[in-house]
Amino acid sequence: xxxxxxxxxxxxxxxxxxxxxxxxxxxxxxxxxxxxxxxxxxxxxxxxxxxxxxxxxxxxxxxxxxxxxxxxxxxxxxxxxxxxxxxxxxxxxxxxxxxxxxxxxxxxxxxxxxxxxxxxxxxxxxxxxxxxxxxxxxxxxxxxxxxxxxxxxxxxxxxxxxxxxxxxxxxxxxxxxxxxxxxxxxxxxxxxxxxxxxxxxxxxxxxxxxxxxxxxxxxxxxxxxxxxxxxxxxxxxxxxxxxxxxxxxxxxxxxxxxxxxxxxxxx
Amino acid sequence: xxxxxxxxxxxxxxxxxxxxxxxxxxxxxxxxxxxxxxxxxxxxxxxxxxxxxxxxxxxxxxxxxxxxxxxxxxxxxxxxxxxxxxxxxxxxxxxxxxxxxxxxxxxxxxxxxxxxxxxxxxxxxxxxxxxxxxxxxxxxxxxxxxxxxxxxxxxxxxxxxxxxxxxxxxxxx
Numbered sequence: 109x110x111x112x113x114x115x116x117x118x119x120x121x122x123x124x125x126x127x128x129x130x131x132x133x134x135x136x137x138x139x140x141x142x143x144x145x146x147x148x149x150x151x152x153x154x155x156x157x158x159x160x161x162x163x164x165x166x167x168x169x170x171x172x173x174x175x176x177x178x179x180x181x182x183x184x185x186x187x188x189x190x191x192x193x194x195x196x197x198x199x200x201x202x203x204x205x206x207x208x209x210x211x212x213x214x215x216x217x218x219x220x221x222x223x224x225x226x227x228x229x230x231x232x233x234x235x236x237x238x239x240x241x242x243x244x245x246x247x248x249x250x251x252x253x254x255x256x257x258x259x260x261x262x263x264x265x266x267x268x269x270x271x272x273x274x275x276x277x278x279x280x281x282x283x284x285x286x287x288x289x290x291x292x293x294x295x296x297x298x299x300x301x302x303x304x305x306x307x308x309x310x311x312x313x314x315x316x317x318x319x320x321x322x323x324x325x326x327x328x329x330x331x332x333x334x335x336x337x338x339x340x341x342x343x344x345x346x347x348x349x350x351x352x353x354x355x356x357x358x359x360x361x362x363x364x365x366x367x368x369x370x371x372x373x374x375x
Numbered sequence: 376x377x378x379x380x381x382x383x384x385x386x387x388x389x390x391x392x393x394x395x396x397x398x399x400x401x402x403x404x405x406x407x408x409x410x411x412x413x414x415x416x417x418x419x420x421x422x423x424x425x426x427x428x429x430x431x432x433x434x435x436x437x438x439x440x441x442x443x444x445x446x447x448x449x450x451x452x453x454x455x456x457x458x459x460x461x462x463x464x465x466x467x468x469x470x471x472x473x474x475x476x477x478x479x480x481x482x483x484x485x486x487x488x489x490x491x492x493x494x495x496x497x498x499x500x501x502x503x504x505x506x507x508x509x510x511x512x513x514x515x516x517x518x519x520x521x522x523x524x525x526x527x528x529x530x531x532x533x534x535x536x537x538x539x540x541x542x543x544x545x546x547x548x
Contacts (some may be wrong), residue, residue: 113505114516117498121523124494132487135465139477146472 136266166352173284180236182371183229238287246283247274250290250308261298264305270311278312278375285373286310286319286348292346293321293369301325301367312375319371327361380404399446403436406453409489413460416482417474418467420460428456428471447503454500457493462487481538488534495527527546 200213241249247269254265272278282350290308292347297303311318334343346369350357355373387394410428413420424484432453439533464486474480499520504511506520 113502117502117506120498123493124497125491128491128494131462131465132490135469136477139469139474142469142472143475171389 145179162352162354163373165348169349169352176236180233183236184233188226188229188233191222191229195222195226198222201278236282241283241287244275245277246286246310247272247276249287250310253287253290253294254308257298263298263303266305266307267310268308269310272310278317280316282353282373282375285353286317289319289346289349289371290321292342296342297323297325297367315374317373317375319369319373321369321371322366324366327363327365327367329363330359330361367370393443393444395444396442399441399449402446402450402453403432403440406432406449406456408455410460412485413464416464416541418471418482419462420463420467424460424463428460431456445500445503445508447500447508450500451497454497455494457489458497461493462488474546476544476546479541479544481542481546482536484534484541488531491534492527492531495530496524499524 197218198215202212202219205212205215206330238249238253240252250267250269254267257263258265273296277283292305297306301323303323304326307322309318309320311320330343345355350371350373353373357369357371359367359369361367380397384394384401389395392430407429410425410432413425414422417446429457432449435449436451439446464482468477468483474483477483499506505516506512507517507524509517512520
């Protein structure tokens with residue numbers, strides 16, 4: 109009597125243990141599967157959000173550029189035109205005052221002030237919309253930028269460009285982004301870092317455009333500056349522009365050790 | 376606490392005296408501790424179920440407590456409650472999906488060990504007369520099922536040890 113129930117009991121025990129092991133194995137398998145699925149969904153959502161953010165950023169930069177172009181045009185055509193007319197009018201007026209030496213000198217002085225104002229307006233208009241960039245491309249505009257900045261800032265600029273010829277054009281958005289980034293970096297080097305030597309290296313490969321920027325200024329603490337709402341804005345602008353172009357940037361800087369920036373953007 | 380309760384059991388066993396009283400007390404206390412431990416889990420097991428389980432353990436213990444024999448029905452009821460609570464724990468674990476790496480989650484190992492032990496030993500205690508009753512069961516069968524019971528306890532201890540071992544890792548990674 110005892111033998112049959114014992115085998116039955118053993119069979120029952122074995123079945124129950126197997127069921128428990130199967131249940132536990134299923135839970136491990138299902139939990140991992142569900143979790144991976146959830147992770148995949150989260151990644152997809154994050155990708156969509158990041159894509160949307162990029163689009164927003166791109167739009168905002170486009171609006172900014174359009175506004176700059178508009179202001180630049182107004183400055184050049186309206187204010188510049190008015191100043192030119194004023195200068196011409198003063199010149200005509202001055203011819204009539206040649207007899208009165210004292211008054212003539214004053215008018216000449218006014219003419220030179222108007223000329224200076226006209227030059228400033230043209231320069232401002234040019235800064236807002238880099239016409240060389242629009243007409244001749246990145247290489248010429250970067251050389252022109254360095255040539256223009258060197259005498260005014262008393263900083264030595266070294267620009268070297270590889271893989272890209274003068275007047276050779278690449279994606280317009282990319283050209284503008286790189287130009288603006290260089291502008292922003294130079295502005296930081298001159299305004300905050302007191303640098304007297306700036307090196308700009310641009311290298312175009314088959315897939316990526318590499319921008320290497322370095323200065324010998326006072327440097328800065330990257331994390332501290334980036335988190336500072338006031339001074340971190342310039343850095344944010346650079347990072348945003350690089351992100352919009354699906355690129356990556358790397359800042360290396362420390363107090364009194366200058367700043368090195370490496371940027372890689374897909375062509 | 377259970378180790379402290381082991382001491383009188385060992386003492387009585389060495390003096391060849393009946394120690395089922397202590398074995399039954401140990402069983403009831405361990406059931407209380409196991410069921411109470413479900414209260415501290417991240418996966419919220421309904422409180423009413425835990426308190427009801429404790430009440431059931433208490434009533435069964437009062438009704439079936441024995442001084443000189445194996446209190447088998449206390450064990451059967453305890454194991455049934457362990458299986459139910461473990462099952463609910465696993466269901467919650469899958470519903471919540473808060474744990475990223477289940478194999479690094481200590482409660483998973485503890486409850487898995489408890490479930491395997493409970494599933495494996497329930498039938499031994501349902502058929503106590505033919506398995507581990509020292510009065511009714513044959514000697515070799517008695518020893519055989521005692522060994523199985525001990526092996527399943529060792530498996531439970533192994534799972535508990537794994538639970539402690541993995542507690543040094545983060546289950547959020």
